[in-house]
Amino acid sequence: MSAMPQRRRGGRDQLLAVALRLFARDGIQATSLQGIADEAGVTKAGLYYHYKTKDEIVLDVLKPLLDALPAVTRRAEAHRTRAARVDEVLGGLIEIALHEHSGFVVLMQDPYLTRLLGQQESMRQWWDETSALMLGPDPDPQTRIGLAMFISGLVGASRDPAMADLDDRTRRQTLLECGRRLLQRD
Helix, strand or coil, X not given: CCCCCCCCCXXXXXXXXXXXXXXXXXXXXXXXXXXXXXXXXXCHHHHHHHCCCHHHHHHHHCHHHHHHHHHHHHHHHCXXXXXXXXXXXXXXXXXXXXHCHHHHHHHXXXXXXXXXXXXXXXXXXXXXXXXXXXXXXCCCHHHHHHHHHHHHHHHHHHHCHHHCCCCHHHHHHHHHHHHHHHCCCC
């Protein structure tokens, strides 16, 4: 598993950290640029120096995560069997959910982001390619629902306080086993 992309340094980092915290807590729609500026201790003009629109800051906040998703798919494509491709995608999504938790929560649960990413051709293409890798050419409804449940369930499982006492290896392995079961792969 490759490391997550590194964030940029400087004034933008503070804005990005504040924006992500507010997006995860309040949702993107309810978070204003003024609210981000206030929380970051900068003027709105200071925020506008870096970002002209809310969409720009949303996409920049989630850039490491959005860059990691296609990398997972590319690694999975290198495998010969569906089982190996599924394991690569499941493992990659688990790593993203655990390492970029707040961003993953926003990605999976925020309707504003769903609409914004729906307008991004690259994200639609990523989902189509990844779904085909995971589900095969003619998936049955149970397998399609299993994939949706796994991805959505990662949000809850990665933030569940009951998982706090599990070591990283156990957490990853258990999530992988659950994903295999949901996708009818034991």
